[in-house]
Amino acid sequence: MADGLVIRSTGSWYDVRNQDGHIYRARLKGKFKIKGLKVTNPIAVGDRVQFEVEDELENTAVIFDIAPRDNYIIRQSVHKTAHGHILAANLDQAVLLATLTLPRTSLGFIDRFLVTAEAFRIPTTVVFNKTDILNDEGLEYQREIQDMYEQIGYPTLATSATEGDGVEAFRDLLDGKITLLSGHSGVGKSSLVNAIAPDLDLRTNEVSTFANKGVHTTTFAEMFELAPGTFIIDTPGIKELGLIDTGKAEIAHYFPEMRDRLNQCRFHNCLHINEPGCAIKDAVAEGDIAESRYVSYLSMMEGEDNRR
Numbered sequence: 001m002a003d004g005l006v007i008r009s010t011g012s013w014y015d016v017r018n019q020d021g022h023i024y025r026a027r028l029k030g031k032f033k034i035k036g037l038k039v040t041n042p043i044a045v046g047d048r049v050q051f052e053v054e055d056e057l058e059n060t061a062v063i064f065d066i067a068p069r070d071n072y073i074i075r076q077s078v079h080k081t082a083h084g085h086i087l088a089a090n091l092d093q094a095v096l097l098a099t100l101t102l103p104r105t106s107l108g109f110i111d112r113f114l115v116t117a118e119a120f121r122i123p124t125t126v127v128f129n130k131t132d133i134l135n136d137e138g139l140e141y142q143r144e145i146q147d148m149y150e151q152i153g154y155p156t157l158a159t160s161a162t163e164g165d166g167v168e169a170f171r172d173l174l175d176g177k178i179t180l181l182s183g184h185s186g187v188g189k190s191s192l193v194n195a196i197a198p199d200l201d202l203r204t205n206e207v208s209t210f211a212n213k214g215v216h217t218t219t220f221a222e223m224f225e226l227a228p229g230t231f232i233i234d235t236p237g238i239k240e241l242g243l244i245d246t247g248k249a250e251i252a253h254y255f256p257e258m259r260d261r262l263n264q265c266r267f268h269n270c271l272h273i274n275e276p277g278c279a280i281k282d283a284v285a286e287g288d289i290a291e292s293r294y295v296s297y298l299s300m301m302e303g304e305d306n307r308r
Contacts, residue, residue, distance in 0.1 A: 001064065006047040007223040014043055015222075016051055016061060024061040026051055040077045042066070044086035045221040045233050046178065071120035073180055076243065088180045088221060088233045094124045095173065097183035097192065100142055102133060105184055107145070111296035112243065113182065114154065118254035119246065122180075125155045125173060129188040132160040148290050152257045161191035171196040178223075178231045185237025193234065197226050202234065243300060251300050252280065257289050258297070273301065 007023070008015035016026045028043060043049065048067040054060045072089040096113050098105035110126060117124040126149055128142055146156040157173065159166035170192060173179075181189050190202035221235045243251075252258040252272055258280050262270075266277025283289040 001050050001052055004049050004051050004061075004063075005223075006043055006045055006049060008220060009041065009043065009045050009222075010220045011041075014063065016049060016063065024051070024053065024059055026061040026063050029062050029064050038083045039074070040080055040083050040085050044072060044089045045223050046072075046089040046091060046180075048090065071122055073116055073120070073122065073182070075116065075238065087182065087235050090178065091122055091180050091233075092177035094122050094180040094182065095127055096124060097127050097129050097181065097187040097189050099130045099184075099187045100128065100134065100138060100145075102130065103184050103186045105187065107292045108296045108299055109184070110149075111293060112300065115243065115246070115251065115254040115300065118256070119250075125157060127157045127159055127166075127170065127173075127192075129159045129161060129192060131158045131165060132163045148292075152255075152293075159192060161188050161195045164195065167192070167195045174226060174230055174232060176229050178233070180233045180235065182235050182238060187237070189234060189237075193224075193232065197224070200224055200226075246300075248301055251297065255293065255297060257283075257293065271301065273298070 002018055004016035004018050004024070004026075006014050007017050012027060014026045014028075015023050017023050026049075043063065043066060047069070049063045050065040050067075051061045051063045054062050069089045071091055073087045073091065073094060074084040075087060077083040077085045094113075094117050096110060098110055114124055114126075126146075128146065131139065131142070134142060142158065146158065149156050157166055157169055159170055161167070174196075181193070183189055193200060193202050221233060223231050223233045225231050246254075248271065249269070252262060258272070261279040261283060264279035265272070265275070267275055270278050270280075272278050272280035280289065280294070284291060284294045
């Protein structure tokens with residue numbers, strides 16, 4: 001039995017890298033269920049597994065076991081109700097790429113991603129790409145959004161893959177870590193990675209002018225080694241991000257600016273919607289909590305299909 005790292009998932013087959021760097025095409029031995037977790041993919045990129053070589057000539061292997069995960073990022077499955085889909089496991093950090101136009105990333109989508117990462121205390125940086133296509137007004141608005149997130153503890157970065165702005169800072173952000181890269185299709189993930197690692201030559205595509213939305217260029221999640229000890233996990237563009245396995249009473253705990261005030265509410269079980277003596281609503285009214293963040297919170301609490 002050998003130890004390996006899952007670096008690519010195509011659904012039923014997985015690319016597994018052994019400790020010597022050799023990569024096998026592997027399949028799962030029988031059905032594998034993770035206790036207490038309903039998921040469409042029992043194995044995710046970043047998983048540490050035990051496997052046996054099945055056929056040296058065909059370069060195939062069989063996975064027998066998955067090591068306990070340090071953490072993972074999960075989203076609601078778009079195909080199976082009440083099931084999740086694990087984007088990646090065993091991460092040092094996540095980087096969410098966002099664009100204010102072509103395509104537009106809503107603040108609600110950013111907040112849902114941050115809540116998902118907070119559930120496992122995965123440090124997250126929001127990178128705003130395509131600054132070169134913004135006018136002065138757009139740049140000013142982006143700076144305001146960056147300030148809002150930085151004030152609650154989320155680092156941000158402004159980049160332009162085409163102009164090279166912020167590319168070195170993006171490279172430094174990834175150094176020595178295993179990083180999940182995520183975001184809508186068309187936000188420029190592949191272009192930004194190609195700017196710092198041209199040898200990877202990730203496939204890029206233009207944003208559809210018909211719908212002003214990105215065109216999928218990444219079909220499966222895949223891990224790439226940029227340098228010794230530096231890995232990125234590139235994921236298919238996410239259209240929407242439904243929360244999974246998060247109870248209503250927990251959601252406020254995953255908003256740092258709310259978490260700091262939870263013990264200040266009159267009622268210990270306050271849901272911060274219409275209860276009297278609510279410190280969260282007071283903070284929103286006073287401008288100490290951004291209204292957009294509170295709107296995102298209400299959307300998650302109501303379970304609205306407002307995930308884009």
